[in-house]
Amino acid sequence: MVCLSRGRNPAEPERLDERRHQMIAAAERIFLSKGYHRATMDDVAREACVSKKTIYQLVESKEALFEALLESRRALLRIDLPDATCPPADALTGILTKLADFILAPQQIALLRLIMAEYAHSPDLARIFLRREHDRALSTMEAYLASLNERGICTLPEIAEAAKMLTGMALGEFHSGVLLGKSAAPSRDAIKRRIAEAVQIFLRGTAGPIPALAPSEGTG
Structure with a gap:
C-alpha cells in the first residue's frame, strides 16, 4: 500500500498530479485483486490512504477511474511516425516491436x-x-502505410484493414496465446523473428499494382 501524502494544498498542480498518479496505482491494485465489479471507491480510498471525497475530487465515478487507469497505460505506448528515409522494413519492424512490448506486458495482459x-x-x-x-x-x-502508398512502395486499397492485417499476422498468435494462458510469453528473439517474417511477407505481397480479379463463370 502506498499512501498519499496529507496536509498539503491539493490545489497545487504538481500535488494534484502526484495524487492522481498514486490514486491510479492504488486503483490498479484494487481492480486486479478484487475485480472491477466488486471493487469500490472506498477500497481505492483505503488503498491510497485518502478519503473517498479526495478520490471524487479527482474522478467523478468508478468508470472514470478505470478509464483513467487505461489511459495511464496507453500513455506508455509512444510510437513516432518513422522518417521517410528509414527503410520500410525497418520502420514497420520498429512500430510492431513497440506495440509487442506494450500488448504483451504482464500489466496489460x-x-x-x-x-x-x-x-x-x-x-x-x-x-x-x-x-x-x-x-x-x-x-x-x-499514417506510415499511407505514406508508402503515396510513394508507390505499396499498393493498399484499404489502409486501416492493411494495418490490422499486418498487426494480426505479426502479433496475433502471441497475444492470444498469452492472454488465454495457452502459451508462455514469447522470447525477444521469437518476437523479433515473427515480426521480421510478417513484415517481409506483407511488403512482398503489397508491392506493385493490385492484380485484376478474374471474371466469374458465366460473365462475359
Whole structure:
C-alpha cells in the first residue's frame, strides 16, 4: 500500500498530479485483486490512504477511474511516425516491436483478462477498452502505410484493414496465446523473428499494382 501524502494544498498542480498518479496505482491494485465489479471507491480510498471525497475530487465515478487507469497505460505506448528515409522494413519492424512490448506486458495482459472476466457484469468496460486500445499504434501504422502508398512502395486499397492485417499476422498468435494462458510469453528473439517474417511477407505481397480479379463463370 502506498499512501498519499496529507496536509498539503491539493490545489497545487504538481500535488494534484502526484495524487492522481498514486490514486491510479492504488486503483490498479484494487481492480486486479478484487475485480472491477466488486471493487469500490472506498477500497481505492483505503488503498491510497485518502478519503473517498479526495478520490471524487479527482474522478467523478468508478468508470472514470478505470478509464483513467487505461489511459495511464496507453500513455506508455509512444510510437513516432518513422522518417521517410528509414527503410520500410525497418520502420514497420520498429512500430510492431513497440506495440509487442506494450500488448504483451504482464500489466496489460492482466487488465485485458480483468475486462474479459467482468464483461457479464460490466459490458461498458469492454467498450471503454476497445474504443481506444492501440489507437496510438494503429494510427501511426496507418499514417506510415499511407505514406508508402503515396510513394508507390505499396499498393493498399484499404489502409486501416492493411494495418490490422499486418498487426494480426505479426502479433496475433502471441497475444492470444498469452492472454488465454495457452502459451508462455514469447522470447525477444521469437518476437523479433515473427515480426521480421510478417513484415517481409506483407511488403512482398503489397508491392506493385493490385492484380485484376478474374471474371466469374458465366460473365462475359
